[in-house]
Amino acid sequence: MIAKDINDTIAAIATPLGEGGIGIIRVSGINSIETVDRIFAAINKRALADRHSHRAVYGKIIDPKTKDIIDEAICIIMRGPHSYTKEDIVEIQCHGGMLPLRRILSLLIEIGEIRLAAPGEFTKRAFLNGRIDLAQAQAVMDIIKAKTDASLKVASGHLSGCFSSHIRQIRDPLLEMIAHYEATIDFPEEEVDEIDNIQVMEKIGELKDKINVMLASANTGRILSEGLVTAIVGKPNVGKSSLLNRLLHSERAIVTDVPGTTRDSIEEYADMEGIPLKIIDTAGIRHTEDKVEKIGVDRARSYIEKADLILALFDGTRPIEDDDRKIIKLIEEKNVVIVINKNDLEQSLDERWIRKQCSGSEIAHISAVSDNGIKELTEVIKKKVYAGNVVYNEGELVNNVRQSEALKKAERHLSDAIKSLDNDIPEDLVVIDLRSAWERLGDIIGDTASEDIIDEIFSRFCIGK
Amino acid sequence: MFIAGDYDVIVVGAGHAGVEAGLAAARIGCRTLLTTLNMDNIAMMPCNPSVGGPAKGHLVRELDALGGEMGVNADKTCIQFRMLNTSKGPAVQALRAQADKKTYQFSMKETCENQDNLDIKQLLVEKILVENEKIAGVQIETGEIYTCQCIVLASGTYLRGRVIIGEKTYEGGPIGQRAAVALSQSLQKIGVKLMRFKTGTPARVDKRTLDFSKMQIQPGDSEVHNFSFLSNEHTREQVPCWLTYTNEKTHKILRDNIDRAPMANGIIEGVGPRYCPSIETKIIRFPDKDKHQLFIEPEGLHTNEMYVQGMSTSMPVDIQFEFLKTIPGMENVKIMRPGYAIEYDCLDPLQLKPSLEHKYIEGFFSAGQANGTSGYEEAAAQGLIAGINAAMKIRGRESLILKRSEAYIGVLIDDLVTKGTQEPYRMMTSRAEYRLLLRQDNADMRLTEKGRQVGLVNDERYSRYLAKKDKINEIKILMQGKKINPSREINDLLRKNDMEEIRASINLYDMLKRKNIGYKELEEVFNLPHINDEVIKQIETDAVYEGYISKQEEQVSRMEKLENKKIPPDIDYMKIANLREEAVEKLNKIKPLSLGQAGRISGVSPADISILLIYLEQYSRRND
């Protein structure tokens, strides 16, 4: 990967995940004001570019393509050199939690000449542009190192398996194409097979489709807004579906007093004061002969394995039963919050026993049909996330945005390549775009050695005197 | 000890790197000695009889623009010229020529012999003399000493050279030359790190024993091209090459005797290039190919020796004879010289600075195959730069370091000193990231000024360059100023001349961007001045590829910012706590001159570059 340019306009979410109610996106560089203007409609209809420095302007963030209103926001412009980085800065403040923040950030990157900031980059610029003094230089380097290490860790964890193999499935055929073109260019008198440009165009089209599929899932959330996977488990009738509905503020799941109501898992996204959650309501775990219910129960068990966080529900009104014991066993050594439900009714659960079995897990008391204890539960979850007990952090978010940024750029380069081929532009120019696409995809999986192209030429073609 | 002479610069070896180094240093005004093992082998071509091709032809043009000799000499002595890749974009079109080997050599020898400030001597250098980590001179086989300030090592494949033909090996340089054995040891003694590489060459066969009626003829271009921007040649007699193929019989002989191949029986230790595999390697690595193409190329006008391009081999001679006979047109072949492989010592180029001076031995420059490259053109390009920089050092002037965005020569040297090489390095256009800017047609525009600055470009070359440059600008401005409107009159005129009608007003320069419209068409219709083809080509290319060119120029200007951040030579990477260990190790070894170069070192991450950037800022503020 080539080093990032120090004069690019950069953007990033500036507030730590979920901290407080307000989220801030910071944009710094020459394109910042102009780009934010394209997605921001001030209430008084005046462009930010026409405003004085250090003014806060109230308005709405609107997707210029779909005209969707993403959030209400306050934009503060700070013109260079009177800003932290000494460049033009716009801060977008909104309160809608993490999801809109991400959408705004990826929108900026998509429409403008803006890229995602590297770890510690704002501070780095502040230093390079003389805003902060020599004494702080060491601190800047510490930040860069720490954040880079952290995001690398997340990146390598996140990319294991499926995702990076998808990228390779696009990248490998691209490399073949590039090597073939390059071989015909560098060895015109050798016996390298002719290239059929029509076929190549088709193939590039297919690769482009693959990228678009990945991008689509990125936008609906799989990559971009995959939340913290949170499974609600418990025996039948403890109030799992009721808790889901409570957390979603809607009647999403069917609630009845018949045990075994939920037969299959339900997945929903929620935003818990800034923490994106993917909540899964599962079938009540119990021994059953019913085939359909059995499948649901098995699925519930598998969620216990997969989830980042488990909310294990117990019914406060009933003594410990066999099914509860089974569940206690299943959640051993998992990342669990014990939730004792129905605290609006008389309690007869032996809480001491549970405490003994699950020492170390937090316990929350709630009533899923009222708001009782929900705030307490939220605090417990937040504490767990921020204490780093849950494997989810800022790094992952950054990686998600960075990935879709790279995917979008790769897609654009492939479109350009097709256009060039269609216009009979010479191959050596088409290759410029193919190579750029290949490099952007390589950025995602941390692999950009251009020597690969030369290796591929020699391994595929018999060339030489 | 007898001191036989004193020079500013001594060039060891008079191959393609050596002659360029010697001529450059002497032309800049340094008292220069060019040494060779054999006066009759100056600028010898021990391998294929050709110059140029993609990237290589570019190198020759660049070298020419800087005031080097290879292009001029090739134009004088080559016997076939072809422009390659004419169906592709302007950036990758390249000139390739067949050389008359002996004429090439003698012409170059004559040029060297008549060069002021340049002495040529036949002698074998055995020892490099170093005092206080500085070059002091050389000692030769017979004991005399020549003192000097700078050495350019251009020893080609002669260092501890070993020739291999089948089971037979002997000490020697290419084509029956002596090897330089003691010199290798002397280099190691003064602290130079060596690697061992291998290369090979095919048999030369007797033209009278070939049946060309069974081969396809490969004539040169009817249009005359030249490498040098100085050459005026407009007519040239051309000699053809011949195309034929191996077949299953050839392959079977090779397969059946593969155990006798030196690469199979373990005689060869050196690393050979992947782009120049021997025929035995080809049939093993690509077993599915039922034939391989061979070009039969003349070695000159006054010889019957023909070069069998595509057939490089180190098989025993009896096998060579067997398989050659299976090839159409070669049934009665007589071998004049068998093919062979040669192993040799070369420097690990990571020891060198971008000026091609050794990092720790002051005044020690090195160029060509001795630096782990392959090819006459790669060698000549480095020789020229090493010669220039030795002279610059003696004059107390700044080194000439070309950027990757300025020249293939820049890419070549930057690759060598930043990434090193694991096999003999060959230049390819795909190694250049700004290929569209580094065209062969604009090499003079890119580099003549630089050659002038170092003192190599003479008045004739310079005034030609200025005239061409002015003409290009003049015509561009003229065309941009001439607007045509979509009037009936104009559109009638266009239609009459087979051009598409226009809908909006457009200037003539932008007209060039339309399909099938060139300067000559417009010249006729709109009465533009008559100009020469080279100028036309520049203007057309600039117009047609404007979008792509400006995109690349933008990329360059972005990279430039990091290239321009220089790293002070006394920087201690160990002291930068936040750099990763791997980065510290690599940076210490390579000692990059700029942040841009540092970023190209494998194992140095963007985060490391960020940290370096901050460290450098800290450093410069402290020193203010």
Ligand SMILES: Nc1nc2c(ncn2[C@@H]2O[C@H](COP(=O)(O)OP(=O)(O)OP(=O)(O)O)[C@@H](O)[C@H]2O)c(=O)[nH]1
């Ligand atoms: N009083 C009271 N009733 C509750 C509470 N939570 C759930 N209930 C009731 O308990 C019954 C079962 O609730 P559900 O949410 O369907 O329970 P479930 O765990 O999803 O059950 P299954 O899907 O069958 O496994 C319903 O009648 C709810 O109204 C609570 O906190 N207090």
Ligand SMILES: [Mg+2]
């Ligand atoms: Mg339910």
